[in-house]
Amino acid sequence: MESNGEFDRTQCNGSIPPSLGNCSKLRELGAGYNNLSGAIDGTHITNLGDLVTLDLGWNSFSGKIPASIGQLKKLEELHLAYNNMSGELPSALSNCTNLITIDLKSNHFSGKLTKVNFSNLPNLRILDLWLNNFTGEVPESIYSCSNLIALRLSSNNLHGQLSSRIGNLKYLSFLSLGKNNFTNITNALQILKSSKNLTTLLMGHNFMGEILSHDETIDGFGNLQFLDIQGCNFSGRIPVWISRATNLQMLVLCDNRLTGPIPGWITSLSNLFYMDVSSNNLTGEIPSTLMEMPMLKSTDNATHLDSTVFELPVYNGPALQYRVFTSFPAVLNLSNNSFTGVIPAQIGQLKVLAVLDFSFNKLSGQIPQSVCDLTNLQVLDLSSNNLTGTIPAALNRLHYLSAFNISNNDLEGPIPPGGQFDTFQNSSFNENPKLCGSMLTHKCDSASIPPLSTKTRHKKGLFVIAFGVFFGGIAVLLLLGRFIVLIRINGITTRDRRENNGDVEATSFYSSSEQTLVVMRMPQGKTEENKLKFADILKATNNFDKENIIGCGGYGLVYKAELPDGSKLAIKKLNGDMCLMEREFSAEVDALSMAQHDNLVPLWGYCIQGNSRFLVYSYMENGSLDDWLHNRYDDASSFLDWPTRLKIAKGASLGLSYIHDVCKPQIVHRDIKSSNILLDKEFKAYVADFGLARLILPDRTHVTTELVGTMGYIPPEYGQAWVATLRGDMYSFGVVLLELLTGRRPVTVLSTSKELVPWVLQMRSEGKQTEVLDPTLRGRGYEEQMLKVLETACKCVDNNQFRRPAISDVVSSLASVEADP
Structure with missing residues (x-):
């Protein structure tokens, strides 16, 4: 009896074969992420009366959804995203009364949604119509789907006002309406405040030119974590009702016409780590209270952020998508406003910041030395202000800094050499006529160059002596060449x-x-x-x-x-x-x-x-295992099936075996983790970053814990002595095996949740080992194999390092597990 047809990522092309219509007992048809094309033939679908899941996403199908889809009375999951399909939705879709998920995003569907009677779909939980050409108003029947948790209608041509009936959606958590033509923001907020479970509200590029409501009666957004109302050309001030969204983590108000200062209550949003108010008409000084934002001050605070998974992925441009809030970088973007005064010296407290953008304002004074304390900074843009003084030399110690711009100021003195400054283009420094540097037309004279510190002089001296001893006069030529x-x-x-x-x-x-x-x-x-x-x-x-x-x-x-x-x-x-x-x-x-x-x-x-x-x-085309397990795509066709995961486990174990047993001297990896297991286009596993610790000076290993392991993968004995061992690598590899088996991260962001290893060991001791397996893999006939691998993984994460198996034993154990169910 046939029950599953899984062809995901098998590089199939052509059209769906007519013979598929003979598989009358088929329950799941997964052919996503292939090169299939042509129209979906309704005559073939008619015979698939037992079909529960139809996944044809990420192909090149064209044409309409056939009306015969209405005969799939048992259908629960419909995934047609990322194709070239068009036309109106068939009214017969209303007959699929068991539907739980409808995912039609990124196609060319058009017409009015009112053709579908959504009130016939009481089980519907997810409706994703992003990036199509639907017109008209949101049909009232959608508000009859009382179990709906995620509704995305963004990037269409819908219009009108929100209906008060949206309050019927008691479980609605994710609502995305951006890039349509909706009107009356005040009415929308008054209605949505009754949606007590709403955590993500994305309404940007609507309500064009309206006044952002300051209505004191707007409240009820107590669970809201992500608010995006960018690009609406709103006037008015930043409204006080936002302060009542006490769980807010991300606030995006950019590309409006908001005026006035940043309100003092902003620091009462104790969970806020992403704030973008760029491209407005905000004025006043940058408030020092902004430098007290708890989630930007300490990584200890950041670990308490809610790790809620978005019901649907949030897209940032065509290439980036996010599944959890904490995947977003910490951002403070005040650019393109009219802020005056100096950059607060307390800026150095915001040690979690990844992006700091104060460009295109009227800031004056010097760049505070404390900016050099922002060791996680990746983007620093202070361009187009009235800044004076020198560039702090210690900025060259910001090793993650990949974008830097101080152009169009009045800075002077030398550009710091070394570090990431060796990679920045001249345009980063333009229109600062008093700056000097080897790459600029204005070279630095000896008076402009600050003296070397004693420590630096000492290091330079040792370097010259070493070369003098080993190379003599030749070294001089090498240094000049x-x-x-x-x-x-x-x-x-x-x-x-x-x-x-x-x-x-x-x-x-x-x-x-x-x-x-x-x-x-x-x-x-x-x-x-x-x-x-x-x-x-x-x-x-x-x-x-x-x-x-x-x-x-x-x-x-x-x-x-x-x-x-x-x-x-x-x-x-x-x-x-x-x-x-x-x-x-x-x-x-x-x-x-x-x-x-x-x-x-x-x-x-x-x-x-x-x-x-x-x-x-x-270069590895498929990125890392961490990407695929924890932060990849949004639908069922994107998860790694068990044969692929087993293949990855076997391949990674062979790579680790080579550096442990074959290399002379042996190489202790020191940082085995899923992000250091890379995948080529065939999902073959490669161990990365082996031996890098050899390249680091012995007294520099304190710089980051990643030099001796990553949280969640570090064996317990490393807490007693930071001496990396082969047995320590085995513990870390055991954690990777548990990730493959459970689909969970080693460490959760919520402090109330158990870490992966103790949770698995506890469940196993209670005889509940089957319950730890990834829910997306259960019921597919691989449980026996997975439990065998689970036993191996649990041996690897034994608290007693001397009871852990050698990598050769793990290779043998995994080799004995066959890929076929």
Whole structure:
């Protein structure tokens, strides 16, 4: 008897075969994420009377939804998202009375929604019609779906006012109405305040030109966590009723015409970590109370943020989507207003901030030294103000800073050398005529350059002595010459590269080294060498632009680089201050590059450019296991099935086995986690970041806990002595296995929830081990296999390190589990 037809991500193409209509007992048809095309033939669907799930999303289907879909009386899940389908919704859809989810987003559907009688769908919980061409008003029948928890109608051509009947949706938690033509914001707020379970309210780009209501009677948003009313051209002030949304975590009011100051009550929103009020007409000074926002001051506070999962993913542009609130970066964006006065010195308290944008205001005074304390900062934009004084030299210690702009001010003195400042373009410093630097037309004289600290002079002295001893007079020539970047490649097939790769615009601190050669060695057996300029790497990463960042961690940022011939690389930019001296660094990378295995991310080489160190790896098309398990897509077709998860577990264990048992000397990974297991386009697993601890100076391992592990993966014995061991790696790998089995993160953000390992061990001790398995994997015939892997995982996370199995035992245990049910 046939019950499931799963063809997700099998690269199928063509149309749905007519023979599928013969599978009359089929309950689930999953063919998402393929290349299927053509119209959906209604005659084939007619015979699938037992179908419960129909998932054809992420294909290239065209045409209308056939009216015969109404004959699927048992249908509960309908997923047709991300196709090219069009036309009106058939009224027969009302006959699918068991529907729980309707997901039609990102198609070309049109017409009025009133053709469907939603009151016939009492079980409907999720209705997602984002990015279509629907017109008319929201049908009243939708408000009869009393079990609805998520309703997304954004990016259509709907109009009218919200109906008071929306109050019937007692369980509604997620409401997205953005980019339509709705009117009467005051009426909408008065109605929505009765939706007590509402956590996400996205209404931007509606209510054009209205006054944002200050009605004192508006309240009831006590559970609201995300409010977005951007781009409405609202006038008025920031209303006080927002202060009553005491659980608010994200507030987006940008692109309006709001006036007045930032209200003092803003700090009463104790959970707020994302605030964007850019592009308004706000005035006054930046209030010092803003520097007291609890969630931006301490990561300890941030751990108490609600880890609520969005009922539907929230999209930020075409490429980014978020499943949980805490995936968003911490943001304070006050740009494009009329703020005056100085940047408060207390800004350095906001240590959680990732994005700080005060650009296009009327701020004066100096850049506070305390900005250098914002060690998590990725974006700093202070451009187009009236700032004076010098650039704080310690800004070059902000190792995650990937976007920086201070142009159009009145700053003076030298641009700090080293660190991320080696990657910023000239445009970051434009229109500051008193600034000087090696890349600017205005060079610094000796009087402009601040003296080196004693510590720095000491380090420089040791460096010169070392080179004097080992290289004598040759070292002087090497220091005066350009650094030669060596990339050692064994066993990689590379295409011929053009000799002339073009120049990168001379706006980078690297511009003086554009002609530095990266020597690409051909595969074994060939002696010819290809030549690549470092400028090509700059061009491939757009001068290490933040848009090309694909990962970050305790060691530094990772950038995607696409070379002119179409090949892709991953460039890891290490923090140079933490790394070994050049000679030792080169020797260690040479040793690590010899570690070659089918399940290790190939390390093709390295580059030393000034104070920066770069590692060059293969690029993995499918990102990390963490992406796929915890923050990927929104529907059933996107989860990893059990055979794929088992394949990943086996592959990762083989990679770990190689560095533990084959490499001489053995390599202790120190940071095994799901984000360090990368996946190629075939979902083959590769262990990443092995051996990086070797490249770090011994006294720098205190910089971040990620250098000795990541929370949730750190074995208990590491709390007694920070000495990484092979047994410690086994504990971390056991946690990864538990992630694969349960679909859960090792550590939850809610402090009241148990961490993954103790929860699994407790459930297992109570004989409830089946209940820990990922609900999306249950009932598919793989439970016996999963329980076998669970036993192996539990042995790996044994509190007694001496009872944990060696990696060779784990490899054997996983190999004994067959992929077929």
